[in-house]
Amino acid sequence: MKKTAHLFKALSEEIRLRILALLQDGELCVCDLMAVLELPQSTVSRHLTYLxxxxxxxGERRGVWMYYRLxxxxxxxxxxxLRxxxxxxPLFEIIRQDRQALADYLADKKHNRCNEGANR
Amino acid sequence: MKKTAHLFKALSEEIRLRILALLQDGELCVCDLMAVLELPQSTVSRHLTYLxxxxxxxGERRGVWMYYRLxxxxxxxxxxxLRxxxxxxPLFEIIRQDRQALADYLADKKHNRCNEGANR
DNA sequence: TCTTTGTATCCGCATATGCGGATAAGGTCA
DNA sequence: TGACCTTATCCGCATATGCGGATACAAAGA
Structure with missing residues (x-):
């Protein structure tokens, strides 16, 4: 029962809902989320730990990166x-904006410093 | 979006989940909930306001009583x-206990000081 | 109007949680 | 090993929330 309450508490912050929405499109590493949400690394990491x-x-570590998925x-x-x-x-405007920002970020190879496909 | 976060926050406390479960059986007034949950009146009222x-x-006022329903x-x-x-x-033990306590409370007419059917 | 009963709100205090910079830890490559 | 990158955790501080007694408010009846 306390676990259930804790589950809802995890969903009670806007940032965490935005992170979950971004992960609905597939796994992402911490620095991807930092770039899209424009938040400091410690903040993103903390919320991911909470989730x-x-x-x-x-989370799954692959090399230096931690990939998170639903x-x-x-x-x-x-x-x-989650369902x-x-x-x-997706009905929220800010979620659509985040998804667009993610698409832009992923499309721009210059940013892909923390994706395995780039620069290495 | 903040409204959504707030919605989840409302569900992130065990007491509020217990109150919602009790209301699934039908409307109740504050003093019913006080009796079943064994909590002070200010606490019950505050959580109901939150919900x-x-x-x-x-909530609907009928005479002196405020009846709350889902x-x-x-x-x-x-x-x-809510669905x-x-x-x-109902899968949680404490919820089943609460429902039994509610049934006992409602069955005992002596307790029905705050139900319109009793002593008045 | 006065009293009684039920409910809402106020108050001070305690705890939980968030923030983001700083630091530590884990992993890779030369 | 040492340099560098990514991520996790620590830290002090600020804010949010919960608690429950005390008080204020609302409704009904004498």
């Missing part, structure tokens, strides 16, 4: 919530 | 969340 503890995302194998409530958010979040 | 501001419940006509996300909770909350 991970709530069972909403999982965790569909969580408990049933978490899974239902619900997938339907509702 | 009302989040658009999850509505608000199904809220925004789509709130409605979906989700209706399926998940």
């Amino acid at each position: 991970r503890h709530a069972g909403l995302v999982e 965790l569909d194998s969580g408990d049933p409530l978490a899974r239902d919530l 619900l958010l997938a339907g509702h979040l | 009302r501001h989040a658009g999850l419940v509505e 608000l199904d006509s809220g925004d789509p996300l709130a409605r979906d969340l 989700l909770l209706a399926g998940h909350l």
Whole structure:
């Protein structure tokens, strides 16, 4: 029960909802999120840790990078919530803007310092 | 978007989840909830106000009493969340205990000081 | 009007959480 | 190993939220 309350608390911050929305398009590493959300690294990392503890995302280290993705194998409530958010979040203007910013960022190879496909 | 975050914050406290579960069986007044949850009046009232501001419940005054019920006509996300909770909350032991306590309380007419059917 | 009952709000205090710079830790490559 | 990059955690501070007794407000009846 406390776990459930904690799950909702994880969803009760706008930044975390924006992160979840960005991850709906696929996994991202911390520096991708830093670039798109224009937030300091410690802030992004902290929120990702929060989401991970709530069972909403999982992280995988690949080389120097930590890739985060939505965790569909969580408990049933978490899974239902992620499904619900997938339907509702895209209706918000700021979410659409974030997705556009992500698309622009990914399209510009100069920025891809932390994507395995670039400069290395 | 901030409204959405606020909605989740309203669901991020165990007591508020318990209140919502009790209201799934029908409307209740503040003193009913005080009795079942064994919490002081100011605490119950404060949480109900929180839930009302989040658009999850509505209150109606009938005489001296304020009856609260789930608000199904809220925004789509709130409605979906209430539906989700209706399926998940009954799985928790404490919710079942609360519902039993409510049933006991309602069955005992001596306690019905704040129900219109009793002593008046 | 006065009293009683039920509810909402106020108050001071305690705790939880967020922030972002600073620092530590993990990983890669030369 | 040492330099460098990415990420996690620490730190002090600010704000948000919860608590529950005390008080104010609202409604009904004498």
